[in-house]
Amino acid sequence: MSCEVELNINNRKQKFVLNKVAKQANSSVWFEDGNTVMLATLTYNPDEMVEEDFVPLVVQYVEKAYAVGKIPAGFVKREQKPGDFETLTARIVDRSLRPLFPKEYGYNTVLTVMALSADEDSDLQTAAMNAAAACMYLSDLPFAKMVYGVRATRIKGELIINPTLSQLEEGDFNLFVTGTKDELLMIEFASQGQEEIEIIPVDDIMLDGVPVENTIVKYRINEIKEDELVEILEKVQEAIKKGASAYEEALKDFKKDPIDFEERKEADITEYIELIRSKYSNELREIIKHLSKSERDYLLKQFARKIAAALDKEEEFENILKAVKQVKREIVRGMILNEGIRADGRKLDEIRPISIETNLLPRAHGSCLFTRGQTQALAVATRGGDMDAQVYGNLTDKEEKLEKFMLHYNFPAFSVGEAERLGPPSRRELGHGNLAKRAIEPLLDLSLMKP
Structure with a gap:
């Protein structure tokens, strides 16, 4: 029998509909946040034990074009492989929930979140995170805890919890944190550079009796000091505790009885x-x-x-x-x-030998080979015009956007001595590239990036 649970928490009015859709799954949640609707399901296979030493968890986040009343663009009118935003959202959910699984757990488990309807000003990553967390909490997995995700930014010195997308664009930073009532599980942070206009009067110059002003556009990186960040995280943790407690109180009566799962047996060595x-x-x-x-x-x-x-x-x-x-x-x-020495014989205050070689590639606009010990990174930079920018559109975007700064990270198998063929970018490569991009992009004034 289906039931509904309504909440008003951290500036959001939300509703959970339980036992209505995907009844064959171990757990399912129909989650509504305004006009945004997420369907989260969890299934696992108790009849097959994975013997390898890792947690066999797969998290999938899928967006459907009909969620915003659109038909997929292109020749094939059907959603194809996951986009970068879908992959990165799945990784956020994975990194937040995977720490809850014990090492002895060996059942193949799949957690799927589908965006069925999307408000154009809604934070889909936060909605997907909280829908997935509630779904896992309601399952019969005995180690499941209530996890809650919070987005935060700061506008004119005021901390905004769970901002809208338009507010997020105006903010100094983009902070996403997940955790339980008692501890933080994942932090993702990026400063957001902004332009500010400074008007300077020009002395002794008049135009039609009005003093002439010189307008200077400055680019502000919006870096944050460590003590500021700690203070912000403390306030965000309070919001997480409030949200996780409210979710747990509202959903605890619908949680399934926990199973006694068979632990993965390890040989006595x-x-x-x-x-x-x-x-x-x-x-x-x-x-x-x-x-x-x-x-x-x-x-x-x-x-x-x-x-x-x-x-x-x-x-x-x-x-x-x-x-x-x-x-x-x-x-x-x-x-x-x-x-007081490391595995390779270095002292604790010694670093590996570092070398930097530049301009290795004669036709590229910039190239550098960075070497630290046995680790090497080849970085190549290319400049282009506006026509070279990456055209993209997320589900909630009203129109297509241009991505002027792109960072592509590749981790070929030969870099660790493995014999494997090259393939398309993996989820790991997309995730690590996104982290590097978040670190570098605030330093760049993209308005100056002209051909």
Whole structure:
């Protein structure tokens, strides 16, 4: 039987409709925030256990053009692969909810959020986050807690909690924070540069009896001091606590009874750990000191194979490798705490050798090879005209926009010595590129970026 729960929290009037749509899912929430409607569903497969050492959680955020009364543009009148905004929104939800899953959890789990209707001034990321969090809270997963997301900005010195998109564009910064009643889980921050006009009277010059004024347009980065940011986060945390408490109080009676999920069983490797500590610790220490991380990993595997062969237990290679890595962590921790040196022999206040080479590519407008130890980054800059800007339009945009500053991040497999083909940008590459863009873009006055 369906039911409705209405709330008015942190300047938002919201409604949850439960048990009405997607009844076959383990949990589903129809979430309304003004004219914005999100459908969040959670499903998992208890009949199949993932043995690999990671949390098998997939978060999907999907936008439909009909949410704003549009038909998809282009030859194919159907939504295709997820756009950058959809991918980045899914990553925000993932980073906020994944910490709640225990290490022993091994069921394939999929959390899907679909934007079915979108108010043109609504913050879709906040709505998607809170719909997904409520959906997970109402499921029968025993570790689910109520997570709440808050967006904040500052306009003329006043902190605005959950601003509209138009307010966000006017603000000094864009801050998105998620957390529970007791702790913060994720922070994403970007300063927003702005133009300000300064009018300076010009002495002794008159035009029709009126003093002439010189108008100067300045670009302000809007950087924030650390103590300011801490104060802002404290106020945002209060809003998160208020929102999470209100959600939990309103939805706790509809939460499913928790299941007793089967924990992922790990093999007992105590015997191998003790063996490596007693007989192979010195050899392992020398491997750890190897400067190249990729070669170090290769040597660890060779070392584990050597031990497996000596014990005539090649079939136990994976467990022996886990034991090797466990002892490796102990040795590295001991080196740092007791000897004051890192794994590669550096002292705690020493940095890796750094070199910067510029203008490597003769035809590019700018190029740089940055090297720190074994890590390298090749950065290439290209300038263009207005016709070269990226045309894009998010679901809530009234018209298409131009993205003048683009930052494309690539992480090819060969950079870590892996033999894999190049493919389209992964979610990780899009996410890391977005973080780098957020750090650099406030420093650029895009109005000066002319061909």
